[in-house]
Amino acid sequence: MSGKKSLGRFLTENAVVILFLLITIAAIPSSGLSIQYILQEMITRLGRNTFLVLALILPIYAGMGLNFGMTLGAMSGQLGLILAINFNVGGVEGLAFAALLGTPVSVLMGYICGSVLNKAKGREMVTGYMLAFFINGIYQLVILYMMGAIFPIRSPAILLSRGYGIRNTLNLEGVRQSLDNLLMLRLGGYALPLATFIVIAVLCAFVIWFKKTKLGQDMRAVGHDMTVAESAGVPVDRTRIIAIIISTVLACYGQIIFLQNMGNMATYNAHDQTSFFAVAAILVGGASVKKASIPNVFIGVILLHVLFVVTPRAGQNLFGSAMIGEYFRQFIGYGVIALSLVLYAWRARKDALRAREGLRRASIAAAPEGAAK
Amino acid sequence: MGQQGPILSVEHVSKEFYGNVVLNDVCFELKAGEILGLVGENGAGKTTLMRILFGMPVIAETGGYKGRICLDGQEVRFSSPFDALDSGIGMVHQEFSLIPGFTTTENIVLNRESMRPSILNDVFGDRMSVLDRPDMRKRAEAAIAKLGVKLDPDLLISEMPVGHKQFTEIAREITRTKTRILVLDEPTAVLTESEAEVLLAALRNIAKLGIAIIFISHRLREVVDVADRVVVLRDGLAIKDLPVAGVSVRDIASWMVGRTVAADAVAGGEGREFGDELLKVEGLWVDMPGETVRDVSFSVRKGEILGFGGLAGQGKLGIPNGIMGLYPAGGSVGLRGKGVPLDSPRAALEAGMAFVSEDRRGVGLLLDESLDWNIAFTAMQVQGAYLRPILGGLFKIRDEAGMRKLTEEYVGALDIKCTSPKQKAKELSGGNQQKICLAKAFAVKPDLLFVSEPTRGIDVGAKKLVLDTLHRYNREYGTTIVMVSSELEELRAICDRIAIVDEGRIAGILPPTAELPEFGLLMSGLAARNAREAVNA
Numbered sequence: 001m002s003g004k005k006s007l008g009r010f011l012t013e014n015a016v017v018i019l020f021l022l023i024t025i026a027a028i029p030s031s032g033l034s035i036q037y038i039l040q041e042m043i044t045r046l047g048r049n050t051f052l053v054l055a056l057i058l059p060i061y062a063g064m065g066l067n068f069g070m071t072l073g074a075m076s077g078q079l080g081l082i083l084a085i086n087f088n089v090g091g092v093e094g095l096a097f098a099a100l101l102g103t104p105v106s107v108l109m110g111y112i113c114g115s116v117l118n119k120a121k122g123r124e125m126v127t128g129y130m131l132a133f134f135i136n137g138i139y140q141l142v143i144l145y146m147m148g149a150i151f152p153i154r155s156p157a158i159l160l161s162r163g164y165g166i167r168n169t170l171n172l173e174g175v176r177q178s179l180d181n182l183l184m185l186r187l188g189g190y191a192l193p194l195a196t197f198i199v200i201a202v203l204c205a206f207v208i209w210f211k212k213t214k215l216g217q218d219m220r221a222v223g224h225d226m227t228v229a230e231s232a233g234v235p236v237d238r239t240r241i242i243a244i245i246i247s248t249v250l251a252c253y254g255q256i257i258f259l260q261n262m263g264n265m266a267t268y269n270a271h272d273q274t275s276f277f278a279v280a281a282i283l284v285g286g287a288s289v290k291k292a293s294i295p296n297v298f299i300g301v302i303l304l305h306v307l308f309v310v311t312p313r314a315g316q317n318l319f320g321s322a323m324i325g326e327y328f329r330q331f332i333g334y335g336v337i338a339l340s341l342v343l344y345a346w347r348a349r350k351d352a353l354r355a356r357e358g359l360r361r362a363s364i365a366a367a368p369e370g371a372a373k
Numbered sequence: 374m375g376q377q378g379p380i381l382s383v384e385h386v387s388k389e390f391y392g393n394v395v396l397n398d399v400c401f402e403l404k405a406g407e408i409l410g411l412v413g414e415n416g417a418g419k420t421t422l423m424r425i426l427f428g429m430p431v432i433a434e435t436g437g438y439k440g441r442i443c444l445d446g447q448e449v450r451f452s453s454p455f456d457a458l459d460s461g462i463g464m465v466h467q468e469f470s471l472i473p474g475f476t477t478t479e480n481i482v483l484n485r486e487s488m489r490p491s492i493l494n495d496v497f498g499d500r501m502s503v504l505d506r507p508d509m510r511k512r513a514e515a516a517i518a519k520l521g522v523k524l525d526p527d528l529l530i531s532e533m534p535v536g537h538k539q540f541t542e543i544a545r546e547i548t549r550t551k552t553r554i555l556v557l558d559e560p561t562a563v564l565t566e567s568e569a570e571v572l573l574a575a576l577r578n579i580a581k582l583g584i585a586i587i588f589i590s591h592r593l594r595e596v597v598d599v600a601d602r603v604v605v606l607r608d609g610l611a612i613k614d615l616p617v618a619g620v621s622v623r624d625i626a627s628w629m630v631g632r633t634v635a636a637d638a639v640a641g642g643e644g645r646e647f648g649d650e651l652l653k654v655e656g657l658w659v660d661m662p663g664e665t666v667r668d669v670s671f672s673v674r675k676g677e678i679l680g681f682g683g684l685a686g687q688g689k690l691g692i693p694n695g696i697m698g699l700y701p702a703g704g705s706v707g708l709r710g711k712g713v714p715l716d717s718p719r720a721a722l723e724a725g726m727a728f729v730s731e732d733r734r735g736v737g738l739l740l741d742e743s744l745d746w747n748i749a750f751t752a753m754q755v756q757g758a759y760l761r762p763i764l765g766g767l768f769k770i771r772d773e774a775g776m777r778k779l780t781e782e783y784v785g786a787l788d789i790k791c792t793s794p795k796q797k798a799k800e801l802s803g804g805n806q807q808k809i810c811l812a813k814a815f816a817v818k819p820d821l822l823f824v825s826e827p828t829r830g831i832d833v834g835a836k837k838l839v840l841d842t843l844h845r846y847n848r849e850y851g852t853t854i855v856m857v858s859s860e861l862e863e864l865r866a867i868c869d870r871i872a873i874v875d876e877g878r879i880a881g882i883l884p885p886t887a888e889l890p891e892f893g894l895l896m897s898g899l900a901a902r903n904a905r906e907a908v909n910a
């Protein structure tokens with residue numbers, strides 16, 4: 001009986017991962033794509049997306065849920081890239097330059113975001129989402145009206161023909177794949193952007209190390225129980241803000257890595273779906289609002305993107321229209337988020353039930369001393 | 374160590390909540406290494422006094438206090454518990470302030486972790502230091518050793534029994550190097566007797582280290598055992614302050630309530646006649662951690678009071694928890710011949726059973742709601758009582774008058790100390806909140822009432838009231854009662870039959886008039902062992 005129970009528990013806990021695995025396995029043959037092609041796509045996309053998804057881990061660790069506010073970081077990164085192009089700094093130096101400029105902006109953005117989220121404890125996710133919309137407005141204002149008008153732009157090529165405002169699409173020629181190509185390893189027909197993977201590995205090492213620091217422990221405490229942490233003297237609000245700042249800065253770097261791989265940038269909406277796809281990926285990888293680990297990130301990026309690669313083809317082959325695959329892709333993104341959140345709520349209720357039983361066992365208790373909090 | 378001055382003196386402290394005087398000119402002193410027992414009825418003001426001492430924000434929010442609190446002769450006025458901690462006052466709270474997902478070690482050194490500096494320290498400060506887990510563990514082990522108890526430093530809090538949580542909290546307080554005064558508000562209320570023994574021994578150890586202790590408990594026996602001095606609060610006045618030597622439990626009890634406390638007067642089991650069989654339980658097993666029930670069968674007749682006794686951990690608490698569907702259980706339970714499903718608390722309630730859990734916290738009160746709401750809540754939910762149809766039955770509104778009357782009835786019967794039925798539950802003292810839990814179950818007017826540890830945390834005087842009320846309900850409304858208690862005297866006072874539970878099975882059922890040694894024999898498991906040996910031989 002308990003074997004059945006634990007199997008059931010395993011299934012519910014990994015429902016999303018299993019579901020995705022099944023869909024993917026089913027879709028691969030009908031796409032008609034070669035395994036080799038899919039593998040190469042995976043390598044490319046892992047390099048492109050993993051950094052962004054890793055940016056989500058710390059806020060989850062600090063109990064703040066999925067950081068939809070990471071979009072703010074993405075915008076900062078784009079700002080950095082625009083300026084790098086403006087000053088015509090190319091290659092890896094261009095990326096470093098963009099990151100350098102993006103850092104203070106994303107720290108400020110993270111600080112703002114964290115402070116706002118502290119006012120909305122328990123509703124961080126939806127607040128972050130709305131905040132991203134708001135900041136998006138400011139971003140548009142700056143890029144569309146102020147650049148060239150208030151802030152001097154040196155390179156007229158990136159300006160709209162009216163003389164101010166940045167063009168809709170920016171060609172990132174100067175920095176295109178400069179990180180990827182820095183150390184490109186060719187192995188049996190595959191191209192492996194080693195430098196990008198080293199950067200990702202360093203970030204993973206940082207996350208692991210960070211969890212062992214005092215600050216990491218404080219984040220964990222805050223994530224588990226804010227009241228207890230507060231009463232033990234942990235500066236709860238500050239800790240939460242730091243978690244968001246780190247996440248925003250990482251999102252800034254992540255977006256730069258993402259865009260250098262893409263090679264061009266939709267100035268006004270490249271960041272629109274950054275948080276959305278990162279969140280979908282980490283959820284597909286089996287993370288929840290409360291728990292996420294580095295393996296979740298990798299599993300998620302791989303599963304989600306295999307699906308993204310194969311569904312348009314599968315759609316074309318099965319229904320004669322690649323658009324179906326496109327729709328499917330959107331549908332999956334949103335569906336995954338909704339499904340994981342629902343599953344999570346459902347599981348949380350079950351866990352609460354279990355926890356309450358634990359509490360009952362634990363306390364053969366007197367009533368609480370009412371207002372003691 | 375009588376020669377040095379007091380480290381703490383409380384001088385003429387008074388406190389009122391919106392005109393309700395709770396403490397009136399209280400004075401006492403505390404010396405290093407001294408254990409002070411603080412006793413008083415439910416609502417006498419013990420917790421309030423400790424909250425003042427600890428600088429809890431509720432006090433300032435409700436208008437502050439009068440009088441002075443001095444540490445080493447210097448007046449202090451804490452604005453937050455952090456100030457109190459800095460001045461060396463540690464407090465073990467009733468609701469544990471531990472992080473369930475952390476280990477014992479992590480909780481003991483919470484926010485005072487041992488650290489090793491890292492390269493990022495210079496840039497980002499101390500918080501980028503790496504935790505020194507071996508050292509944290511060493512410190513935790515040292516604190517545990519000081520207490521003289523056994524605790525696993527690597528166990529998660531959520532997985533440990535309640536007694537261990539209590540010890541973890543205390544260990545945390547004494548690892549603060551500054552702690553000189555330790556306040557414990559009813560630390561033993563959640564403990565089994567053997568755990569309480571260990572705790573008392575631990576307190577003596579701590580006191581030997583020179584830490585002064587304020588110990589609050591309704592178990593007067595413990596106060597007499599462990600304290601050096603006792604202060605008795607009554608209606609906000611400190612009416613006695615004297616060394617414990619030579620004082621008896623009986624003395625303290627009568628000071629507390631202001632009259633001599635009679636030995637329990639209600640007598641049970643006068644050979645009454647009962648109705649038909651109401652509840653029949655067969656082959657019940659319950660998977661309640663720490664209170665496993667293995668195989669229990671019994672039946673209760675209508676109008677009867679059946680008691681379950683036995684040592685802690687043998688399974689007596691599991692019986693009502695399993696029947697009411699709060700833990701996984703199996704076997705068959707029939708109420709009036711009809712089967713009751715074992716996994717649904719609601720079905721159990723609707724079948725006409727009610728339960729006052731030993732865990733008032735989990736099943737708890739709506740702390741932010743008024744007393745009448747709390748008392749009428751279950752009756753309203755389950756039976757639609759205290760709802761009045763209006764507009765031809767289109768809507769139902771609450772029957773405020775009915776609820777008020779109901780509340781007043783129980784406030785009187787159980788002597789609940791409150792200012793009005795509209796007072797919020799969280800404003801009541803701990804013991805009075807428990808009385809509300811009892812009233813809530815009574816209000817359902819169940820056919821069958823399970824009560825588990827009905828007098829825990831309730832003062833000596835009010836204990837009798839609670840037992841009287843159970844007794845009166847049984848006689849007046851014919852309510853059948855199954856009562857679980859670890860206090861044999863209490864069971865003997867009102868039960869018609871007493872079943873002793875041992876190792877998850879009923880070792881035997883005795884009348885309340887049976888001799889004490891007979892109960893002792895059943896509890897010790899000797900009877901069972903003898904029987905087993907007889908079979909084996």
Ligand SMILES: Nc1ncnc2c1ncn2[C@@H]1O[C@H](COP(=O)(O)OP(=O)(O)OP(=O)(O)O)[C@@H](O)[C@H]1O
Nearest residue numbers: 390415416417418419420421800801802803804805
């Ligand atoms: N926040 C509050 N607002 C209003 N009244 C309060 C508040 N807190 C406590 N009281 C009242 O103060 C009185 C003393 O309460 P206190 O909790 O100090 O009692 P106690 O001695 O600890 O009792 P017990 O043994 O039941 O725990 C009670 O009558 C209670 O109703």
Ligand SMILES: [Mg+2]
Nearest residue numbers: 419420802803
């Ligand atoms: Mg109290």
